[in-house]
Amino acid sequence: MPALLMYSVFVLQPLALTIQYSLYRWNGVGPATWVGLSNYLTVLRDPDLLGTLVKSFKLVVFFSVIPVSLGLVTASVIHRVATGRLGIVTRTVLFLPQVIPLVAAGIIWGWLLSMPGLVNQVLSAVGLSGLARAWLGDFDTALPAVGLIGIWVLLGFCTVLLLAGMTKIDSALYESARLDGANWFREFVSVTLPSLRYEIGVCLTVTVVAALAAFDIVYVSTGGGPGNSTAVPGVQIYILAFLERQVGLASALAVMLMIVVLIVILPIQRLSREDRP
Amino acid sequence: MKVSRSELYAGRALLLGLAAITVLPFLSILTTALHPSGTLPSGLAWPAHPQWGNFVDAFQVANMDVLLGSSTYIVLAVVPAALIMATMAGFAIGLLRIPGARLLLLLFVFGLTLPFEGIITPLYFLEREMGILNSRLAIVLPLIALFMPFGVFWMRAHFANMPDDISEAARVDGATTWTLFWRIHLPLARPAIASLGVLMAVWSWNQFLLALVLVEDPSRRTMAGALGAFQGHYATDIPLLCAGTVLILLPTLVVYVLFQRHIIAALLQGSVKG
Numbered sequence: 142m143p144a145l146l147m148y149s150v151f152v153l154q155p156l157a158l159t160i161q162y163s164l165y166r167w168n169g170v171g172p173a174t175w176v177g178l179s180n181y182l183t184v185l186r187d188p189d190l191l192g193t194l195v196k197s198f199k200l201v202v203f204f205s206v207i208p209v210s211l212g213l214v215t216a217s218v219i220h221r222v223a224t225g226r227l228g229i230v231t232r233t234v235l236f237l238p239q240v241i242p243l244v245a246a247g248i249i250w251g252w253l254l255s256m257p258g259l260v261n262q263v264l265s266a267v268g269l270s271g272l273a274r275a276w277l278g279d280f281d282t283a284l285p286a287v288g289l290i291g292i293w294v295l296l297g298f299c300t301v302l303l304l305a306g307m308t309k310i311d312s313a314l315y316e317s318a319r320l321d322g323a324n325w326f327r328e329f330v331s332v333t334l335p336s337l338r339y340e341i342g343v344c345l346t347v348t349v350v351a352a353l354a355a356f357d358i359v360y361v362s363t364g365g366g367p368g369n370s371t372a373v374p375g376v377q378i379y380i381l382a383f384l385e386r387q388v389g390l391a392s393a394l395a396v397m398l399m400i401v402v403l404i405v406i407l408p409i410q411r412l413s414r415e416d417r418p
Numbered sequence: 419m420k421v422s423r424s425e426l427y428a429g430r431a432l433l434l435g436l437a438a439i440t441v442l443p444f445l446s447i448l449t450t451a452l453h454p455s456g457t458l459p460s461g462l463a464w465p466a467h468p469q470w471g472n473f474v475d476a477f478q479v480a481n482m483d484v485l486l487g488s489s490t491y492i493v494l495a496v497v498p499a500a501l502i503m504a505t506m507a508g509f510a511i512g513l514l515r516i517p518g519a520r521l522l523l524l525l526f527v528f529g530l531t532l533p534f535e536g537i538i539t540p541l542y543f544l545e546r547e548m549g550i551l552n553s554r555l556a557i558v559l560p561l562i563a564l565f566m567p568f569g570v571f572w573m574r575a576h577f578a579n580m581p582d583d584i585s586e587a588a589r590v591d592g593a594t595t596w597t598l599f600w601r602i603h604l605p606l607a608r609p610a611i612a613s614l615g616v617l618m619a620v621w622s623w624n625q626f627l628l629a630l631v632l633v634e635d636p637s638r639r640t641m642a643g644a645l646g647a648f649q650g651h652y653a654t655d656i657p658l659l660c661a662g663t664v665l666i667l668l669p670t671l672v673v674y675v676l677f678q679r680h681i682i683a684a685l686l687q688g689s690v691k692g
Contacts, residue, residue, distance in 0.1 A: 144503040144504060144506065144507035144566050144569075144570055145507065145522065147503060147559070147562055147563040147566060148525075148526070148529065148563050148566040148567070150563065151541070151544075151559055151560040151562075151563030151564070152529055152532070152537060152560075152563045152564060152566070152567075153525075154540075154544070155537035155538075155539075155540035155541045155544060156532070156536065156537050156540075158537075158540035158543075158544070159536060159537055159539060159540050162539065162540060214432075215432070215433070215436060218429040218432055218433060219433065221425070221429060222425065222426045222429035222430060222433075227430065227433065228433075230437070231433045231434075231436070231437050232682070233678050233682075234437045234440050234441060235436060235437065235440055236678075236682055237440060237441075237444075237671075237674065238440065239685065240620060240670055240674045240681060240685075241624075241667055241670055241671070242623070242624040242626065242641065242642035242645060242666075242667075242670070243624065243626065243642070244624075244626050244642045244643075244645045244646050244649075245642070245645060245663055245666065245667055248447075248645065248649050248659065248663050249443045249444070249446075249447050249663065250443065252446070252447060252450065252656060252659075252660065253443055253446055258446075259442065259443070259446045293439070293440070293443070296436070297440065298685075301682060301686060302686055305686055350531060350533065353533070354533030354534070354535060356534075356535060356626070356627050357626045357627065357642070360626075360630075360646075361646060361649060374535065375533065375535045375627075378535045378538070378539070379535070379538075379627075379630075379631070382538070382539040382542075383539075383542070383631060388539060388543075391539055392539055392540075395535055395536045395537075395538075395539065396536070398533060398535065398536060399531075399532065399533060399536045402531050402532075402533060403531055406531050
């Protein structure tokens with residue numbers, strides 16, 4: 142099977158090599174020294190490296206939690222008040238950031254969030270010029286600013302997917318809920334949410350992977366800076382392996398990132414697939 | 419559904435607001451791109467003298483014609499090969515149920531959650547050994563492989579949902595496995611294959627990390643990879659950078675507007691099955 146051959150050579154073999162590299166100290170050129178698990182200990186002990194994993198979880202809030210919740214609201218609004226043209230147009234427009242390269246999203250927002258950029262322009266237009274700053278260059282705001290880019294990219298995806306799920310819900314369910322005297326909030330909690338469990342699971346899976354393994358947006362918009370305030374694992378692995386030539390350490394971080402992704406994704410998958418064929 | 423008038427207006431206002439937030443960034447880089455090269459304009463302002471020439475400059479500076487060719491080459495090399503392999507593997511696992519199919523499927527599914535960063539480092543050293551670093555092959559081969567988990571999973575889902583009667587009827591008529599695949603199932607699988615092709619094309623075009631690490635020369639990269647290099651060189655000349663970004667976005671936007679229904683449908687089905 143050619144598929145298996147390709148997969149083995151270019152995915153499984155590198156995967157095994159990552160694990161192997163992670164046990165050595167190697168600069169990519171000279172001889173490698175066996176160091177056992179010490180690279181892993183370094184990652185766990187160095188607050189900067191362990192911090193990359195913490196940051197990736199903060200990004201989950203921006204990349205997953207907000208887009209999925211806001212997507213639920215937007216989708217139900219479209220479902221209720223804009224079933225016609227407006228709905229289709231909104232859907233198409235909101236989805237747009239999903240098809241452009243993430244690199245482009247990073248560049249566009251790098252400009253918008255810069256000192257003379259649109260964000261500050263809007264702020265001073267509404268009289269909040271005191272808040273204006275170089276959002277991506279500020280230690281306190283850089284990570285949330287990167288998160289904002291993630292929201293912009295992923296909101297449309299979540300909205301469209303959840304909307305597709307909502308249109309499949311049997312309207313009889315709503316009618317019986319209404320007969321039982323449910324208001325729209327109860328309706329949302331007891332009918333919409335359970336029916337959308339599968340779609341929500343998919344949204345969470347895709348967005349959480351996007352957050353934990355974020356690279357393109359961060360690399361382009363901040364490069365991990367200022368300082369290392371936006372150094373997420375993906376960027377840190379790149380820096381370690383290809384700029385600082387610490388291949389072993391980079392691989393150890395990569396292995397840990399993969400394990401973290403698996404640990405987070407598996408429960409989400411299990412929850413959303415329950416009582417599904 | 420009964421909806422009150424105030425809810426109607428509030429809802430529509432929310433949607434228009436969100437749509438505006440989505441579109442404004444694009445408008446901002448467009449207007450910025452029209453300012454004189456080298457100046458530092460503000461976020462959203464129509465220039466007094468629109469410099470449409472910036473696009474010509476950016477086209478030449480970025481070698482757009484070479485880039486378009488390079489990206490197209492990569493997409494054309496990746497997508498058909500990946501489609502053929504994924505379809506055959508999906509057929510073998512989903513329909514023929516060859517021995518060990520469950521194990522194989524599990525192996526591929528595991529790859530679905532794999533972040534590219536996890537294997538990029540060894541990939542670099544492997545390709546250096548193979549001597550394909552810095553060629554387009556350096557992007558094409560791993561990309562095909564990285565599409566396998568999703569592709570196989572997708573095609574298996576399609577073939578596994580095919581009623582067995584079709585295959586049995588064909589077998590009774592004396593069809594070999596090969597004719598069964600070519601004559602019966604491949605034509606039936608055309609919509610699934612088409613959606614998968616759209617997805618893979620978008621993903622290849624937008625692939626950044628592989629291009630960044632494995633190919634130094636921007637003119638042999640994907641569109642996204644080249645954009646990254648362009649940003650590296652012209653980060654200080656904001657209007658030119660914006661003009662270049664607009665140009666690089668243009669093909670994607672045109673394709674999206676033309677095929678938006680298909681693309682949305684494909685991306686959605688893709689994630690639901692994944």
